[in-house]
Amino acid sequence: MPSKSTGDELEDFGCCPACTGANRTRSVFMKRELYHEFAKTRLFASYPTDLIAAFHPGFSQEEVDSWRPTLERILDLDVPSVFTNYNVDEATEEEEILLKLGARFLKKPEENQWRGRYPYLDPATEPYAIYYLNYFWYIVKGKVEGGEAAR
Structure with missing residues (x-):
């Protein structure tokens, strides 16, 4: 689980090994608003x-x-x-x-x-x-x- 976002930045969420091997990424941002x-x-x-x-x-x-x-x-x-x-x-x-x-x-x-x-x-x-x-x-x-x- 990514750390809580405090600003306007993306957090790397990680991928399964197959997706990582295919150079795929997954990013999220979390806001409390x-x-x-x-x-x-x-x-x-x-x-x-x-x-x-x-x-x-x-x-x-x-x-x-x-x-x-x-x-x-x-x-x-x-x-x-x-x-x-x-x-x-x-x-x-x-x-x-x-x-x-x-x-x-x-x-x-x-x-x-x-x-x-x-x-x-x-x-x-x-x-x-x-x-x-x-x-x-x-x-x-x-x-x-x-x-x-x-x-």
């Missing part, structure tokens, strides 16, 4: 985003209003953005939020065939529901024409 704030930095501008992955973001559950600028920025980038959720309720709620923002769905929320292997009991539900890590997933890329999604 909101994505839409990070998007204003020189580092962000220097390395264009190809793909966004948000594992269990929970933006329909907590801090809903604070997520709006980040979600808008993600949609404005017009790159494939993969989101995962613990359950169908979260996935459906996030879909509704993104539709209101005009998101174009490449893949609507569905059960993820690559979800975690082990089931967990959700003590917050009655009767206890089962969830998996990355149980549901969906992909968005930019906005539909006109900016508002059709229902």
Whole structure:
């Protein structure tokens, strides 16, 4: 695991022996700031985003209003953005939020065939529901024409 980045530099993340032997590299940068704030930095501008992955973001559950600028920025980038959720309720709620923002769905929320292997009991539900890590997933890329999604 690379050390925590403190500035605008890339950290070498290392590769498997086969990739290293083929002169491939893998670098990352880690920032503790909101994505839409990070998007204003020189580092962000220097390395264009190809793909966004948000594992269990929970933006329909907590801090809903604070997520709006980040979600808008993600949609404005017009790159494939993969989101995962613990359950169908979260996935459906996030879909509704993104539709209101005009998101174009490449893949609507569905059960993820690559979800975690082990089931967990959700003590917050009655009767206890089962969830998996990355149980549901969906992909968005930019906005539909006109900016508002059709229902």
